[in-house]
Amino acid sequence: MDFRPSAKELSHFPFLKKAQDYIKDIFPPLEVLLKQERGKIITDLALTRISHALSQKRSFISHFQQRHEDEIASFVVSRIIASCIQDKNLFDRLARYEAERAYYFLVSEIGTENGERGWNENTPLDEEGYSPLSKYIANEFRINISSDRMPLADYVEIAAPLHDARFKLVNRRVQQGYVEIKKEERYELLRERIRVFLRRDLPFKIPKPLCEQLDPVAEPVKKVYQEQMLQQFGAIDEDAFPPCMKALILALTSGTNLTHAGRFALTTFIHAVGMDVISIARLYARSPDFDAEKTMYQVEHITGRGGTGTEYSPPACAAMMTTGLCVHQDGLCEKISHPLSYYKVRKKDMAKTKKTPETNPNVI
Ligand code: SF4
Numbered sequence: 001m002d003f004r005p006s007a008k009e010l011s012h013f014p015f016l017k018k019a020q021d022y023i024k025d026i027f028p029p030l031e032v033l034l035k036q037e038r039g040k041i042i043t044d045l046a047l048t049r050i051s052h053a054l055s056q057k058r059s060f061i062s063h064f065q066q067r068h069e070d071e072i073a074s075f076v077v078s079r080i081i082a083s084c085i086q087d088k089n090l091f092d093r094l095a096r097y098e099a100e101r102a103y104y105f106l107v108s109e110i111g112t113e114n115g116e117r118g119w120n121e122n123t124p125l126d127e128e129g130y131s132p133l134s135k136y137i138a139n140e141f142r143i144n145i146s147s148d149r150m151p152l153a154d155y156v157e158i159a160a161p162l163h164d165a166r167f168k169l170v171n172r173r174v175q176q177g178y179v180e181i182k183k184e185e186r187y188e189l190l191r192e193r194i195r196v197f198l199r200r201d202l203p204f205k206i207p208k209p210l211c212e213q214l215d216p217v218a219e220p221v222k223k224v225y226q227e228q229m230l231q232q233f234g235a236i237d238e239d240a241f242p243p244c245m246k247a248l249i250l251a252l253t254s255g256t257n258l259t260h261a262g263r264f265a266l267t268t269f270i271h272a273v274g275m276d277v278i279s280i281a282r283l284y285a286r287s288p289d290f291d292a293e294k295t296m297y298q299v300e301h302i303t304g305r306g307g308t309g310t311e312y313s314p315p316a317c318a319a320m321m322t323t324g325l326c327v328h329q330d331g332l333c334e335k336i337s338h339p340l341s342y343y344k345v346r347k348k349d350m351a352k353t354k355k356t357p358e359t360n361p362n363v364i
Contacts, residue, residue, distance in 0.1 A: 003132045009120065011068035012105045013137055014075035015098065015198055023072050030080070033073075034213055041066070043217055045074030046081055050090075050221055053078075053097035060104040062119035083203035084211035084218050090225060091202040092293045096300070099195035106134055106187050128183075138186075141193045145186050149178040158189050158196075161297050199293065240350055242342035243328040244320055245269050255288045261315075261323040264302065268314040269339055271303045314339055 010019035033039040045066060052058070064071055075098070082090050109131055110118035123131040128146055138145035142154070150158075152174060159167040166185075173180040181189065211218070238249060248266040252258060258266065270280055277299050284295045302312050316338045320326040326333075336342045 003136045005133055005136060007068040009133050011064060011071040012062065012119065013102055013133075014072040015102070015194070016137065016140060019072045020076070023069050023076075026069050027073060030077070031210055031213060038070070042070050042073045042077055043081075045070060046077035047217060047221060049074055049078040049097070050081060050094065051224070053093045054090075054225060058097070058100060060101055062105055062108055063117075079202060080204060080206055080210070081214055081218050081221060083206050084214050085222050085225075086203060087222075087225070089292055089296070091199060092296055095195050095199035095202065096297070098198050099191045102137075102194050103187055103191035106137070106190070109134065134187075138190055141190060141197065143186070143190050143193060145190065147181070148183070149175075149180050150189070152177050152179055155179040155181075155189075158192050161196075161294055162188075162192060162301065164301060195297075240343050240346040241269075242339045242346075243330055243333065244326050244339055247327045248325070249283065249286075252284065253286045257287075257289070259323075262325055263298070264312070265315050265320060265323070265325055265339075267299055267302045268312050269343075271299075272314050272340055273343055277303055 005013075005016065005018055007022065010016060010022050013019060027033050027038075028036075030039075034043065078094065082094050105119065108116070108118055109120045109123060110125065111121060112118070120131065120133065123133060125131055126135075126146070130145055135145055143150070155172075156169065159169070165171060169179070238246065241249070245266060248258060248262050251262070252266075266283075267280060270283065271277075275283070277296070280299045280303070281292065281295050284290055284299070285292070315323070315325075317326060317333070317336070320339065332342055332345060336345065
């Protein structure tokens with residue numbers, strides 16, 4: 001593809017091969033750079049990237065203040081620091097963050113829906129509204145962004161981890177080995193492919209002396225990360241949960257694979273009662289076949305942090321009955337129509353009596 005992204009464009013998508021080529025001859029070897037003032041600037045930017053990746057809230061600034069090459073280098077250094085820390089969850093979060101960031105820059109290239117100026121607003125667009133850069137990136141990730149269909153094998157590979165029901169193959173129109181893709185879904189599939197590719201490359205093999213050199217910056221990251229995990233992985237109070245949710249948790253703990261409906265009901269419920277994404281993943285970690293990366297991705301999708309912004313609500317009792325998830329109804333169940341109502345009433349009840357449900361069975 002005969003297109004040369006500008007330095008500014010490369011700085012927004014630092015994982016592109018051309019971005020890496022661009023900085024190759026600008027900086028000295030990392031062990032030398034780290035001793036320089038410029039190295040400190042880049043390291044600080046890298047640490048900001050990591051802290052954003054670990055943050056519960058995502059916000060992206062597309063009009064950078066720093067030099068393009070520093071921005072690109074910070075992407076590399078953040079991945080090197082993460083590789084030295086050697087934590088699988090950190091790799092997952094970093095890859096997801098970079099993919100979401102890329103998605104944001106793709107959709108905001110010429111402006112946002114709320115009237116913000118695009119970071120690349122003067123780029124030409126083709127008749128379908130795609131810039132040369134967006135086509136270039138899609139091409140690098142082997143996606144034809146201008147096409148309204150995708151080969152079945154590619155689609156299955158990309159969409160398999162996506163939780164959203166609209167991506168399930170049974171809900172797609174498949175014709176002659178191709179899956180139809182709506183225009184607004186193309187960047188979402190591209191985001192997923194970017195995430196997978198970025199995650200696949202981690203961790204890097206970093207020489208021990210370089211990790212030791214990075215220790216002073218990696219240690220505080222590790223500490224903050226561990227504190228965050230400890231804080232968020234704290235004890236989960238499930239006493240006020242309704243019987244259906246307790247049953248799902250019990251099934252999870254005893255190694256039963258939850259159905260799609262079961263996972264959806266449990267995740268949306270515990271998210272609605274205030275459990276954060278990491279704690280939800282922690283709950284799923286009780287399952288013997290726990291896959292952190294897959295779980296985090298699905299959980300973030302359901303809870304609206306996966307880029308679509310759609311936050312799903314837990315199903316009401318009627319829907320739970322339809323899917324066979326309503327079990328062991330108790331006295332309170334007869335008076336409510338939603339598992340969340342059960343939880344609210346039970347909590348209030350527990351606060352009043354200051355007793356656990358075990359010593360205060362189903363009386364309201
Ligand atoms: S009645 Fe509602 S709250 Fe009670 S077990 Fe069934 S679905 Fe859950």
